[in-house]
Amino acid sequence: xxxxxxxxxxxxxxxxxxxxxxxxxxxxxxxxxxxxxxxxxxxxxxxxxxxxxxxxxxxxxxxxxxxxxxxxxxxxxxxxxxxxxxxxxxxxxxxxxxxxxxxxxxxxxxxxxxxxxxxxxxxxxxxxxxxxxxxxxxxx
Amino acid sequence: xxxxxxxxxxxxxxxxxxxxxxxxxxxxxxxxxxxxxxxxxxxxxxxxxxxxxxxxxxxxxxxxxxxxxxxxxxxxxxxxxxxxxxxxxxxxxxxxxxxxxxxxxxxxxxxxxxxxxxxxxxxxxxxxxxxxxxxxxxxx
Amino acid sequence: xxxxxxxxxxxxxxxxxxxxxxxxxxxxxxxxxxxxxxxxxxxxxxxxxxxxxxxxxxxxxxxxxxxxxxxxxxxxxxxxxxxxxxxxxxxxxxxxxxxxxxxxxxxxxxxxxxxxxxxxxxxxxxxxxxxxxxxxxxxx
Amino acid sequence: xxxxxxxxxxxxxxxxxxxxxxxxxxxxxxxxxxxxxxxxxxxxxxxxxxxxxxxxxxxxxxxxxxxxxxxxxxxxxxxxxxxxxxxxxxxxxxxxxxxxxxxxxxxxxxxxxxxxxxxxxxxxxxxxxxxxxxxxxxxx
Numbered sequence: 001x002x003x004x005x006x007x008x009x010x011x012x013x014x015x016x017x018x019x020x021x022x023x024x025x026x027x028x029x030x031x032x033x034x035x036x037x038x039x040x041x042x043x044x045x046x047x048x049x050x051x052x053x054x055x056x057x058x059x060x061x062x063x064x065x066x067x068x069x070x071x072x073x074x075x076x077x078x079x080x081x082x083x084x085x086x087x088x089x090x091x092x093x094x095x096x097x098x099x100x101x102x103x104x105x106x107x108x109x110x111x112x113x114x115x116x117x118x119x120x121x122x123x124x125x126x127x128x129x130x131x132x133x134x135x136x137x138x139x140x
Numbered sequence: 141x142x143x144x145x146x147x148x149x150x151x152x153x154x155x156x157x158x159x160x161x162x163x164x165x166x167x168x169x170x171x172x173x174x175x176x177x178x179x180x181x182x183x184x185x186x187x188x189x190x191x192x193x194x195x196x197x198x199x200x201x202x203x204x205x206x207x208x209x210x211x212x213x214x215x216x217x218x219x220x221x222x223x224x225x226x227x228x229x230x231x232x233x234x235x236x237x238x239x240x241x242x243x244x245x246x247x248x249x250x251x252x253x254x255x256x257x258x259x260x261x262x263x264x265x266x267x268x269x270x271x272x273x274x275x276x277x278x279x280x
Numbered sequence: 281x282x283x284x285x286x287x288x289x290x291x292x293x294x295x296x297x298x299x300x301x302x303x304x305x306x307x308x309x310x311x312x313x314x315x316x317x318x319x320x321x322x323x324x325x326x327x328x329x330x331x332x333x334x335x336x337x338x339x340x341x342x343x344x345x346x347x348x349x350x351x352x353x354x355x356x357x358x359x360x361x362x363x364x365x366x367x368x369x370x371x372x373x374x375x376x377x378x379x380x381x382x383x384x385x386x387x388x389x390x391x392x393x394x395x396x397x398x399x400x401x402x403x404x405x406x407x408x409x410x411x412x413x414x415x416x417x418x419x420x
Numbered sequence: 421x422x423x424x425x426x427x428x429x430x431x432x433x434x435x436x437x438x439x440x441x442x443x444x445x446x447x448x449x450x451x452x453x454x455x456x457x458x459x460x461x462x463x464x465x466x467x468x469x470x471x472x473x474x475x476x477x478x479x480x481x482x483x484x485x486x487x488x489x490x491x492x493x494x495x496x497x498x499x500x501x502x503x504x505x506x507x508x509x510x511x512x513x514x515x516x517x518x519x520x521x522x523x524x525x526x527x528x529x530x531x532x533x534x535x536x537x538x539x540x541x542x543x544x545x546x547x548x549x550x551x552x553x554x555x556x557x558x559x560x
Contacts, residue, residue, distance in 0.1 A: 011448070011451075011455070012296060012297070012302075012451060012452075012455060012465065013296065013302050013304060013448050013451060015296050015297035016292060016293065016295050016296065016297070017186070017292070017295035017296070017297070017299045017300075017350075017351055018186075018195060018197070018254065018297075019297045020197075020297075022292075022293050023167065023171075023198045023201060024165075024167040024168050024171070024293060025164075027164040027167065028164050028431070028433050031163075031164070031432060031433060032431050032432075032433075035431070035432060035492075039492075044492065045432065046157070046432075046491060055158060057158070057208070058163045058205050059204065059205050060203065060204050060205065061163055061202070061203050061205075062200070062201070062202035062203070063201050063202070064199065064200050065197070065198050065199050065200065065201075068197070068260070070297075071466060072455075072459075072464065114158065120208070151308070151311075151315070152311060152312075152315060152325065152436060152437070152442075153308050153311060153312075153436065153442050155436050155437035156432060156435050156437070157432070157436070157437070157439045157440075157490075157491055159437045160437075162432075162433050164433060168291070168293050171291075171293060172291050172292075175291070175292060175352075179352075184352065185292065186351060210437075211326060212315075212319075212324065297466070298466075298477070298534065300477075303447065303451075303481055304444050304445075304447040304448050304451070307443065307444040307447065308444050311443075311444070326438075335438060337438070337440075337485070337488070338443045338485050339485050340482070340483065340485065341485075342480070342481070342482035342483070343480065343481050343482070344479065344480050345477070345478050345479050345480065345481075348477070348540070394438065
């Protein structure tokens with residue numbers, strides 16, 4: 001029932017000629033917080049499971065942008081799990097700065113086996129992983 | 141009633157350690173095609189309107205990812221306008237490669253006046269701009 | 281004795297809050313042209329050589345920036361090979377726009393064998409590759 | 421006589437299909453540390469000086485890459501000033517991970533006045549700025 005919060009400052013290279021953070025950077029902010037959530041759960045987004053590699057390709061991503069972020073703004077990226085299905089996980093995130101919600105995002109990933117040679121096959125989320133992710137399942 | 145089609149090849153820097161195009165790059169592909177649509181309409185996404193600058197900050201962006209893109213894949217980014225409201229425009233796009241739809245995206249932007257000093261205010265889409273964008277309004 | 285020329289237009293996401301192309305993008309422009317040079321030579325920067333993968337990690341990169349590039353500028357990236365050593369290749373590139381040289385760059389890569397598991401070992405450039413790259417060796 | 425040290429962890433989006441950090445990201449790591457140096461000196465890389473804006477366009481950037489960085493590697497970016505000229509500053513940086521130097525970089529920026537309308541003119545570094553930067557001038 002926890003959220004994972006990450007603090008970061010807007011970097012210069014993330015801005016565009018309108019003087020604000022380019023909208024594509026928000027998905028990188030969300031991903032970076034998602035990977036921190038994995039680490040806090042004792043996992044990694046790229047894991048060896050015996051001889052196999054388990055990873056989480058994305059099937060959907062969405063953002064609503066409420067207000068711009070600017071250079072050197074200090075933000076909090078708050079991320080949690082809204083749903084864990086048989087094979088997929090849906091994250092929600094809020095990007096906050098100075099008490100305001102600047103953007104809200106959703107990201108759905110599918111648990112996949114990455115085989116030698118790069119073939120990708122979806123698989124049921126292993127119980128050992130599901131139990132750890134459950135700590136960030138939040139009803140909101 | 142036209143779509144704007146742009147052809148491009150996946151660049152190495154767009155790939156990630158899973159050997160596929162990072163999902164954040166798809167929003168850049170969509171934006172690049174959107175700006176080509178503006179140019180074909182005789183517009184630019186950053187325009188002077190007398191002494192004022194008119195631009196189009198994003199309020200929403202969403203993607204569904206159907207299949208991965210890989211290094212040197214040649215793709216077609218097809219973009220069109222699904223809706224023109226009083227102040228906003230909603231684009232839809234398909235990213236195709238080898239006859240398959242790899243991803244579908246949606247982007248909503250709001251017509252804004254950028255004042256000296258960076259203040260951003262939404263405004264009704266000027267008629268001269270609306271008429272040109274209408275050529276890409278597609279019922280699909 | 282040829283140069284490889286690539287034409288491209290500055291994309292919005294490549295600009296920063298100063299209204300110009302961010303300096304880190306120039307190394308991506310150079311890399312993209314380098315990979316086109318490989319293609320025109322009948323090669324790829326990521327090749328299978330029997331069961332092994334041959335690639336070209338970078339050991340050095342340098343740029344001098346003469347003048348800024350701006351959104352929608354149409355540039356020519358001209359790249360050629362300045363030197364081919366036993367294991368390494370040094371590229372030089374010029375980025376031109378409107379008749380002016382905007383930046384000059386240098387990139388040195390080492391021919392490497394990528395083994396299963398990710399181990400990287402430098403190797404002499406195979407003759408079949410060297411012969412093809414020679415076409416872009418330019419004395420300038 | 422101080423160096424500015426910044427700690428960060430490699431993010432997934434910074435990796436490429438070779439499984440290592442893409443070389444263009446190193447210039448972003450260096451820039452991010454440079455901006456932290458400005459902050460620790462009580463400055464910002466984008467400053468108002470009365471009604472004028474002072475910024476630091478780059479004239480040169482160079483990197484030597486000694487060894488790759490990989491996803492979730494924790495690095496230290498150490499940056500200092502090697503030279504302060506009349507109008508320019510040259511930074512040097514080392515990127516360290518696990519006790520090893522992974523890359524060394526050099527960046528030269530010129531103090532410029534950014535006028536309304538985007539005109540950029542180089543200017544002598546103001547004394548008030550020079551005195552603060554002097555704290556990071558290191559003889560190495």
